[in-house]
Amino acid sequence: MGARQATALIPGGVGRRNGGVTVGGTQDKQPNAQLTSWFVRSGWSKGELARQVNRRARQMGALHVSTDTSRVRRWLDGEQPREPIPRILSELFSERFGTVVPVEDLGLRPAHQPPASTGVDLPWAGPQTVQMINEFSRSDLMLGRRGFLGTSLALAAGPALVEPMQRWLVPTPASGPDIPPPRDSRVRARLSEPELELLEATTVMFRQWDNQCGGGLRRKAVVGQLHEVTDLLQESHPHSVARRLYRVTAELAALAGWMSYDVGLHPTAQKYLVLALHAAKEADDRPLGAFVLSSMSRQMIHLDRPDDALELIHLAQYGSRDSASATTQAMLYAMEARAYANMGQVSKCHRAVRMAEDSYTDSRPAEDPDWISFFNEAELNAENAHSYRDLAYVAGRSPTYASLAHPVMQRAVDLFAQDSVHQRAYALNLIGMATVHLLQRSPEEAAGLTVQAIDVAKHVRSERVNTRIRKTADSALRDFGKVAEVAQLSERLAADLPEVAETA
Incomplete structure (x- = not known):
């Protein structure tokens, strides 16, 4: 049963609360049927869930959290845990179900969230965008060992x-001519052309590192550079310079989001990507x-929300229809095909695939x-x-679509395999080929490709790669565990990717 289908089976509904329970208390508590439903279907034991909560708490710096089996039992019985436990759960x-599971769907009380600063419905204005990116990146650098930037951060x-992203299409007032900074000795002199070019070149370098080494190696360096650029944007600059700085900001925020x-x-x-879209709008x-x-x-596809993915892609296509290059158009069509595939829309998927191929023939890298x-022929x-x-998966492991994919x-x-830069993509496609087999x-053949992917993954810091390797190995062991090559995968994972093997 898919995660989205399973959500509909949760007793009590999203709006139900365990009435009369004080936070962290036990008075008038009733069993938490919603949390119990998710817990039972996860396949975890109480001890395993407690260990994962403790591990995640240590990763985010919440060293005061110490959970055990009896505490998990009390949560299932209706006790309301204090933050950051609801957010961790x-x-x-x-992550377990590959879809967004809000705190409310677990029958827990969410922390108070000031909507203007914690959601995605943010003001589309340059100064506010700069301030929010500056504050968010600073918090990430200081507190975000696991991306935990306070109890208010949640997926939308x-x-x-x-709906908030649709405002990206609303025109902004026409910009005026370049305006020099005020004649005040305390105001920093405008950035020189070599300085701007160095900022742009540094962004290119970070992107190359991400492609080659994965998001785990240089993420904080990107966030730090993003923070510095937003510091620059709070000074006075001519309009043409400000636009270039906003473009650098958008690229760095998008890269920080992708690496996260x-x-x-x-x-x-998601927060970085939303802010990147705001900065791109300011850069026009x-x-x-x-x-x-x-x-x-792409993130929504990963989280099993292809409907949302399709709407976002259509927004992208409509907004850039007169300005995107053939390569960008091909990439957007390819992502549209992914969304349609995950929705089971066969004919629309085929059409989008053909459009991607046709558009790419006009590509001028x-x-x-x-x-x-990154969007090359491979x-x-x-x-x-x-x-x-x-x-193939949506159609019940259809051999027809598997043969098309092969x-x-x-x-x-x-x-x-001939590309020394895009190593993460190489590992992901080795795993993709394994799933086809x-x-x-x-x-x-699937086991052999999985072993190759493990060899690449050892040199790439990407939890996404590790997770896909683990899921593919689990699938192979479940269906073909008696095959010798498959049976050996557990030992290889334990030896070469131990952190993946112990993460549920």
Whole structure:
């Protein structure tokens, strides 16, 4: 049963509360049927859930949290835990089921959330955008060992996410001519062209590191650079310089969001991506904004919300229809195909795949901005192959769609094998190829590809890669555990990726 279907079976409904319970108390408590439903379907024991809560609390610096089996039992019996426990439980169950599991759906009371500063419905104005990015990046640097930036940070989905993003399309007033800074000796001199070029080049370098090493190695360096650039934006600059600074800000915020997503910090990732879209709007860069929306769409696909993903992609396509390059258009069509595949919309998926291929034939990489340079022939094949693979799963492990995915995925793997930069993508597509072999009931080949992916993953700090390896290995062991090559996967994981093996 899928996570979204399972949500509908939770007794009591989202609005139900365990009436009469004081926070952290036990008076008038009733069993928490909602939390119990999620807990039972997770397959965890009480002891395992307690260990995971403690581990997550240590990662976020909440060293006062010490949970045991009896405490978990009291939560299931109706006790309302104090923050940060509700937020930790929300993150753990969201990761377990691959979909957003809000605190309220667990029958727990959320912390008070001031809507203007903690959600995604933010003011579309330059000064506020700069201030929010500056404050959020500073908090991340100081407190965010696991992306825990206070108890108010939560994922948005559905209309709460999509409707605020639609305001990206609302025109802003026309900008005036360049205005020099005030003639005040205390005001910093305007940035020189070499300084601006160095900021832009540094952003390119960070992006290359992410492609090669994964999001876990340089995320804090990107966040620190983002914070410094927003400091610059709070000074006076000519309009043309401010636009370039906003563009750098948008690219860095998008990269910080992508790297946060890569290491499994989904609420943090979404916040950075939303702020990146705001900065792209201030830079008047529609193609960059479309790219940010595509990253948000990819996250929604990962969280099993393809409807939201499709709406975000359509916003991106509409907003950049007259300005996006052929490469960017091809990427957007490929993401549209992924959304349709996960919705089971076969004909629309095929059409989007063809549009991606047709658009890519007009691609001119030398004229593209650097942020779209990842979308090469290998990535085009990878996205289209994953669309066919996803269709196979949605259609009940259809051999027809698996056979469509096979040659396209193999082409992606072959191309990435020749690429020394995009190592994370290589690992992800090795795993993608392994899942295709599992669909085609070729477990020996799947096990071999999984081992290759493990070898690459040891040099890439990406929780996303590790999680996909683990899930693929689990699937292989469940269906083909008696095959010798498959049976050996557990030992390889324990030896080479032990942190993945102990993470549920």
